[in-house]
Amino acid sequence: MIRLGQLIPGARPLGVGINGAVEGIAAFADGEHKVIAKALPIAEIATELYCSLVARELPLPVAPPALLLDPETDSLMFGSLDDGYPNFAQAVQLDPLSPDQPALARFYSALRDWAAAPEVASFDAWIDNRDRNPSNWLWRSETDWLLIDHGKALGCDPNYPAQNTLHAYLMRAFDGDAQASTRLKRAMIGAAMSFSSLHAEIARDHMPDVFSDAAAQFCAMLQRDFPQLPVQIGNLFPGQATLT
Numbered sequence: 001m002i003r004l005g006q007l008i009p010g011a012r013p014l015g016v017g018i019n020g021a022v023e024g025i026a027a028f029a030d031g032e033h034k035v036i037a038k039a040l041p042i043a044e045i046a047t048e049l050y051c052s053l054v055a056r057e058l059p060l061p062v063a064p065p066a067l068l069l070d071p072e073t074d075s076l077m078f079g080s081l082d083d084g085y086p087n088f089a090q091a092v093q094l095d096p097l098s099p100d101q102p103a104l105a106r107f108y109s110a111l112r113d114w115a116a117a118p119e120v121a122s123f124d125a126w127i128d129n130r131d132r133n134p135s136n137w138l139w140r141s142e143t144d145w146l147l148i149d150h151g152k153a154l155g156c157d158p159n160y161p162a163q164n165t166l167h168a169y170l171m172r173a174f175d176g177d178a179q180a181s182t183r184l185k186r187a188m189i190g191a192a193m194s195f196s197s198l199h200a201e202i203a204r205d206h207m208p209d210v211f212s213d214a215a216a217q218f219c220a221m222l223q224r225d226f227p228q229l230p231v232q233i234g235n236l237f238p239g240q241a242t243l244t
Contacts, residue, residue: 002049002208003028003066007037007077023082026068036148037068037079044151046207046214048078051127051150053203054222058195060116060123062147063138067208076210080148087148091139107134108173112180113143118187120147121166125188125233126195126222129153132166154218167236185237192229197222 011024014036026035040048045067052065066079089096092110094103111117124132131152138146152160167188174180200222207215225232 001206002053003064003079003081004068004208005029005033005035005066005079006069006071007035007079008032009072011037026066026079028066034082034084035066035068035079036063036082037070037077039070039073039075039077040151042076043214044156045076045078046211047154047156047218048149048151049211050203050207050215050218051129051153052080053206054127054199055123055147055150057199057202058119058123060120060147061140061145078151085138085140085146087135088137088139088145089134092134094134096134108169110142111169111173114145115143116145117166117170118184119191121164121170121184122188122191122195122229122233124153124164124166125236126192126225126229127153128155128162128225130157130160130163130165132164132169154221164236181237185234188233188236189230192233195226195229197226200226 005026005028008025008027011022014021014023021036021038023034023036025032026037049065049067052062055062063080063082066081068077068079069075070077088094088107088110092103092106094107099107120132123129127150129150129152131149136147136149138148140146151157170184171181174184200219204215204219
């Protein structure tokens with residue numbers, strides 16, 4: 001479900017990320033809630049909403065999405081409900097622009113312990129998410145994180161480098177451990193085989209009407225790519241048989 005609401009004037013810059021996110025209060029049908037909101041191009045708002053819906057269907061832990069109206073600019077914004085959790089980089093005290101070795105060690109240790117990591121990496125492969133950086137998921141506990149920021153998925157920004165960054169981080173976390181790499185591959189393929197084209201359809205049907213055309217296109221993309229997803233994931237592991 002996409003919450004529909006209106007941002008209340010007085011939101012403050014969050015100071016994190018490249019999209020000028022703000023934190024504030026939004027009014028919804030069930031009352032007022034804290035939100036993180038971003039003013040994005042319409043295509044990117046549609047991408048964020050749709051990917052959040054797909055993630056919820058799988059189901060993966062994702063911050064509750066919202067479509068907000070900013071009354072000061074009369075424009076739409078993408079939002080998510082904010083429970084005050086830090087992002088992953090903040091939680092492990094990692095500066096993505098200048099990481100130090102202790103912070104990197106904490107980062108990779110946490111990744112190795114994240115049970116949902118293979119499923120999220122498979123999800124990112126399916127939606128072609130090119131920007132799962134350490135600031136793009138929220139830390140609820142050492143083993144419980146919320147996904148955010150999917151604006152660089154589904155071909156929304158074709159100039160953004162094509163990469164599955166979470167898979168790359170996991171491979172570094174398991175560097176030198178061939179058995180762990182094999183287990184990761186099996187888990188990612190197993191997760192992909194648990195997905196269904198129906199998840200893409202359900203997400204399409206729950207999109208706000210204003211984004212119905214974009215939702216139909218996104219659904220068609222995921223359904224087109226779904227049959228080859230296990231092979232695509234296998235190709236991320238050169239030197240291993242595809243169905244090892």
